[in-house]
Amino acid sequence: MIKLFLLFFTTVMINIYGSEYNYPFKNPYKATILGSSMLMTDGVPETVPTKKYKIKIPPFETPPSNLWYEQGYEFAVSAQKKKAPLIFILSGTGAKYDSTRTKLFQRILYGAGYHVITVSSAFSTNFITTVSSSKMPGMLLQDSLDVYRALENMYKTVQNDIEVSDFYLMGYSMGASHSAVVSYIDESVKTFNFKRVFMVNPAVNLSVSANILDDMLNKNIGDNKENIGILVDRVIYKALKKSNGSSVSLNEETLYKLFEKEHLSNKDMQALIGLAFRLISVDINYVTDLLNNTKVYVKEPVGKFTNMFPYFQIVNFASFNDYLTKLAFPYYRNIIGTSMTMEKLLATSDLEQFKFYLKNSKKIAVVTNVDDFILTENNRKFLKDTFGNRFLMYPKGGHCGNMFYSENVKVMLKFLEEGTLNENK
Known part of the structure; x- marks a missing residue:
């Protein structure tokens, strides 16, 4: 059954790209360890202009004495020299704005012409200490409201220094899950009116x-x-x-x-x-x-x-x-x-509570892998049923192991630019 499943998705990839999906690591654990922080695509700038910030987001509380260094929420901006779209990158579980993976996405997206703001995870010590309203993360909606407030304050800090045409959002791992809910919040608040949202290897249910x-x-x-x-x-x-x-x-x-x-x-x-x-x-x-x-x-x-x-x-x-x-x-x-x-x-940590919005929001796309071990078969079925033709499952890659592989990067940039995952559409 598994072999037939893999054969089916290999065939899907051939239909999309006109060739077999040649990501090099077949073992999902090896892919996760070796590939998740490895850039496997050409034409990405080695360095990008980056300015780091530390801001106090209301209502700011003085941290405990042994967390004296957490005096503000930290983030970074890579700004184009001209008017350009702005994309926020939401980091994976516990990762900071300057983690290797987040910085690789920063380089890729800056090279593609975006202003980029890198955002620490809602589960990072810095976020919990300086932004979280509960100081007890795990509820998707509550955490995403906190993330949204952070995005508003980050943009407010830099808006006089950059000229923005449109707003975009992407995240990987738990950051992808949060990006879906942040988009849901933005439909009502409309601070950003995100044009497109791209989710990479999301968790469907955190627990x-x-x-x-x-x-x-x-x-x-x-x-x-x-x-x-x-x-x-x-x-x-x-x-x-x-x-x-x-x-x-x-x-x-x-x-x-x-x-x-x-x-x-x-x-x-x-x-x-x-x-x-x-x-x-x-x-x-x-x-x-x-x-x-x-x-x-x-x-x-x-x-x-x-x-x-x-x-x-x-x-x-x-x-x-x-x-x-x-x-x-x-x-x-x-x-x-x-x-x-x-x-x-536990239900508050599940994307299922936002299914109606996710099913009907054409601006959001999801990519994951057949062998992403943080997902159950029911999780994969939920993603497929919910996102339809805005969902793509690669035949290999483990958890986040193929994020920076050339074909994956092409798909991401194409969706952000054109709103479709399939090159033949």
Whole structure:
């Protein structure tokens, strides 16, 4: 059945391009690790003019002492020298505006003639601390309202320096999911009147995708969290050795870069991908607990120079499910009351609640992959049924592994320019 499925989508790609889809990595985990931060298209500028900003978005709250450096929301602008369309890029889960993947999209889109504003994830520490109204992300609509407010403030900051013809929006991974809802919000608010919205490898349901990624770590190293520590020790040793002892930031892109030249088994690759997501979950658990003073992990006040190691021990590689059960659910149940069930909370993270809008909005397109492991078959069916001819599924690429492959880039730019995914239309 799987072989027939893959054959069908290979045939679809032949119909679109007139040739077979020749993305080089057949293994979805290898594609994710090697391809997700690799530019595989020609004609993209090596550098683009970039100006970084840090702004205070109302209502701004002074961060806790140990987050003293989070004094404003950070973003970057790459401006054309003439009137041009402006596109916002929404980063993937936990990623900042200057992550490698976001900057690759920045280079591609600037090279295609757009003003570009790069936007940090609603799950990044910077966003949660300086923008999030709840300090407890996960509800798609609430998070997207926060993102929309951030977009308005970012544009307000730079509007006198750039001349804009039209507004566009794109996002990858969770940033793609948020872009759909931001577009929905804009239909009413109309600050931007987005001309087109492009979604790359979206999560359909945040909790479903998060559980898949959590399981990829758990099932390959065992349920004992000490095994995660052993894996992290190995990663840190490798990182320090490669950096000659200088400090290293452990994030998704760093992990993938460290192991890109090693021959890894499927089990090893799944564990690595799962670990990358777990590190994001750890940050979310810690930061939301600290900012909301819920005292799940941080039971005493934390100062600017407080030793953080004991707190990391308490967090102990907490998963996204830990975040939902220990922090998000009690928080929203306390606000909304006993009518808030876990089932209802999880439903707020699902794109299905916006199906009518997404089905009828011709400005939005989605691309994903047959082997994107953060999606279930029901998730793929939802995307196909909802977006119709504005939906394209590539036969391989894993999760975000083929975003920067030449054919994918052509499809993205064509849709943004002409509003169609199919070259034959």
